[in-house]
Amino acid sequence: MTAKLLNEYHQTIAPLKEIPSTSVATVAMAFPLSSIKGELGGTGFVVTKKSGYSITACTWTHKKWKHSAPDGYALLRCYVGRFGDDEIVSESDEVILSAVRKDLKKIMNIDEHPEYQSIKRWNKAMPQYIVGHQQRIEKFQSNLANNLPGIHVAGAAYEGLGLPDCIDQGEAVVKKVLEMI
Ligand SMILES: Cc1cc2nc3c(=O)[nH]c(=O)nc-3n(C[C@H](O)[C@H](O)[C@H](O)COP(=O)(O)OP(=O)(O)OC[C@H]3O[C@@H](n4cnc5c(N)ncnc54)[C@H](O)[C@@H]3O)c2cc1C
Structure with missing residues (x-):
């Protein structure tokens, strides 16, 4: 700028x-807590570059900031786009969401569609x-x-x-x- x-x-x-600079997109998704199998220890996770996943990290926002989701809901925020590999950010919402859900299925065993979702693109926002x-x-x-x-x-x-x-x-x-x- x-x-x-x-x-x-x-x-x-x-x-x-x-x-x-790298472009990133955030994908916020709300699920009923019943969709999350197992204990959520901590406030999220990061993903190594060579892992083959599209997401680079996932914040369990409802655990980090209790007020961010109504009782009984989990708010997950995933990130896509990394240095040298940020083409996914310019894909459609459907493509991004599908890649994120595929990763969440593998990593967290979440099958359900989110009840709410919001995708934000941050072009060239990460120097x-x-x-x-x-x-x-x-x-x-x-x-x-x-x-x-x-x-x-x-x-x-x-x-x-x-x-x-x-x-x-x-x-x-x-x-x-x-x-x-
Ligand atoms: C998705 C994402 C998640 C992040 N999460 C975290 C986090 O959890 N914790 C953390 O500490 N950091 C986080 N960061 C990093 C942090 O948010 C940014 O590094 C920081 O906000 C950058 O501040 P800045 O003032 O340099 O730029 P910006 O905050 O981008 O501010 C630049 C401003 O300049 C304005 N502008 C642009 N062009 C012009 C122009 N021509 N004329 C006038 N104004 C203009 C823009 O509108 C904008 O308001 C995150 C960043 C991203 C992208």
């Missing part, structure tokens, strides 16, 4: 253009910290300081993808701006 906003500053944003990321960011920050002083950046593409990391970066940027004015 920053690269788009600063598109005319080719040289400054060159390091940003080398950061790949990838490939080898050389830190150097790329240092170069970009130094380009900004030299060519566009006063412009600061914060967010998932730079120094941490998680919300706490993004908040830390935002606070650090605010400090810099306040020092400047």
Whole structure:
């Protein structure tokens, strides 16, 4: 997004253009608890890249946040799309849902259709910290300081993808701006 906003500053944003991003889709599904066989210990699971499954993880949202589902229901949120393999995100809802249900059948033995489902696509939303990321960011920050002083950046593409990391970066940027004015 920053690269788009600063598109005319080719040289400054060159390091940003080398950061790949992956698309992901979230698939939230509600099932009666009776559809879930066995104990749900923990709050979900992640899936290894080479496992052959489409889903990359599943959060048992109703266990993580009790208020997220009515009593007697399980709310599962699965993720599809991974680095180098995110074509599934541009498939139809039916294709995505069918792939997710196939995996849930194998992993959790859930046969039933969800009573509620919601699919959200997040295009190019996951920047990838490939080898050389830190150097790329240092170069970009130094380009900004030299060519566009006063412009600061914060967010998932730079120094941490998680919300706490993004908040830390935002606070650090605010400090810099306040020092400047
Ligand atoms: C599916 C998914 C699940 C995640 N789950 C978790 C989680 O459980 N825990 C966690 O810590 N992190 C999670 N993350 C990561 C975290 O949510 C993101 O890394 C973080 O929200 C990124 O913040 P950001 O400010 O960099 O970008 P965004 O939150 O994407 O904000 C960018 C903003 O810029 C706006 N914008 C875009 N283009 C323009 C433009 N041209 N002009 C003006 N505005 C524009 C957008 O509308 C958007 O509001 C998840 C991410 C995804 C995609």
